[in-house]
């Protein structure tokens with residue numbers, strides 16, 4: 001398992017070793033002792049899967065305490081651009097984001113700790129799979145509008161397919177008024 005650090009503390013890309021033979025391929029997507037050794041000691045309690053057609057954008061989502069979620073994300077088929085925004089107050093990279101291209105060919109993953117908003121856009125029809133460190137809690141759901149002008153995320157797409165719910169999400173400066181000048 002190769003770990004690639006990002007400019008944001010705690011946010012990493014993971015590249016598992018894939019074993020290929022005449023039958024196909026094999027890889028470990030999660031191995032607790034290995035992850036612990038890599039410094040990812042999160043305890044996962046829920047696994048999710050979604051399917052998105054090309055052009056679908058989901059996010060930017062997070063859950064508030066006490067149901068904040070760390071996420072280990074990857075695609076099973078297809079390709080997405082995955083976005084994680086640092087919302088940890090006091091973090092030197094607060095309000096900054098990182099983008100990952102996740103695809104089934106490289107089987108790479110991203111580990112997104114608690115305290116981040118998360119979203120992705122499907123660059124192909126994609127099955128997206130992720131482990132979470134906390135369970136779903138509807139009343140703790142929150143999010144930021146995908147095209148927020150303060151976050152200024154380059155999604156690389158003009159008119160993504162966004163759910164009605166996600167189109168109603170708040171602006172970054174509405175949620176964090178004290179941190180935006």
Ligand SMILES: Cc1cn([C@H]2C[C@H](O)[C@@H](COP(=O)(O)OP(=O)(O)O[C@H]3O[C@@H](C)C(=O)[C@@H](O)[C@H]3O)O2)c(=O)[nH]c1=O
Nearest residue numbers: 048050058059060061062118119120135136137163165
């Ligand atoms: C996230 C979630 C949704 N649901 C239900 C609620 C709703 O009826 C239906 C679809 O929910 P959503 O539209 O919120 O699904 P989706 O937009 O795929 O939500 C996900 O987006 C990505 C970007 C994330 O980071 C995830 O944490 C999660 O928020 O599934 C659950 O039952 N359990 C869950 O854990």
